[in-house]
Amino acid sequence: MRRTVIAGNWKMNKTNQEAVEMLHQLKKEVAGISEVDIVIGAPFTCLSDAVKETVGSNIKIAAENVYPKSSGAYTGEISPKMLKAIGVEYVILGHSERREYFQESDEFINEKVKAVLAEGMTAILCIGEKLEDREAGKTNMVNETQLRGGLAGITKEEAANIIVAYEPVWAIGTGKTATPELAQETHAKIRKVLVSLFDKVGEEMTIQYGGSMKPENAAELLAQKDIDGGLIGGASLEAKSFAEIVKAGR
Numbered sequence: 001m002r003r004t005v006i007a008g009n010w011k012m013n014k015t016n017q018e019a020v021e022m023l024h025q026l027k028k029e030v031a032g033i034s035e036v037d038i039v040i041g042a043p044f045t046c047l048s049d050a051v052k053e054t055v056g057s058n059i060k061i062a063a064e065n066v067y068p069k070s071s072g073a074y075t076g077e078i079s080p081k082m083l084k085a086i087g088v089e090y091v092i093l094g095h096s097e098r099r100e101y102f103q104e105s106d107e108f109i110n111e112k113v114k115a116v117l118a119e120g121m122t123a124i125l126c127i128g129e130k131l132e133d134r135e136a137g138k139t140n141m142v143n144e145t146q147l148r149g150g151l152a153g154i155t156k157e158e159a160a161n162i163i164v165a166y167e168p169v170w171a172i173g174t175g176k177t178a179t180p181e182l183a184q185e186t187h188a189k190i191r192k193v194l195v196s197l198f199d200k201v202g203e204e205m206t207i208q209y210g211g212s213m214k215p216e217n218a219a220e221l222l223a224q225k226d227i228d229g230g231l232i233g234g235a236s237l238e239a240k241s242f243a244e245i246v247k248a249g250r
């Protein structure tokens, strides 16, 4: 059975105190919901207190990045082991902002996916085409390249702990959402690649949609056959709007 996973991606927003306050409110908003896996991706500085605030609740905490080594001389970096040790369960990887502003390649993202899985955490692998790719008819090619690159050398057993987030770059933070039909069409193509890589496991993998998902459009998007969740930026910053999206996923 595919799990519906609704994940927030706060990006570089919220102080530690703001994070704890939001999660305190969110816990009340989503109390008792068990049909949906609820995840919040927070900056490194909030992670420890975010885990403490949500322990025993139905909210899990994600990091938004990681360095693919367990320790060593990598000034300023954070390892999967460090995240695991404080109770982080998911890591968002390969977000388009990291690909664009920090030149992350598919190879580097693949190392991160493996490092996260090796610590027993779940990887949320983000892929997605830019506007110019879509206009040039390269959407499926770009997504397939990012998928195969990010998932290189991954076994079926490991794939069960990977979520794919399809985020068309032109829809992120722009208010422009892909129509449910257009998103479904791309998700179906992604599903095909996953099945070709992992057989039955590929059928079971959660594929999230991301890109201006909000309370007003979540239900329609989540009703699509191959849209199994959402990765939400802007609308995850407030407990009420994020909880509405979670409820739309029930």
Ligand code: PGA
Binding pocket: 009, 167, 171, 172, 173, 174, 175, 210, 211, 212, 213, 231, 232, 233, 234, 235
């Ligand atoms: P958005 O961001 O919901 O603000 O478009 C989504 C994301 O970048 O994960």
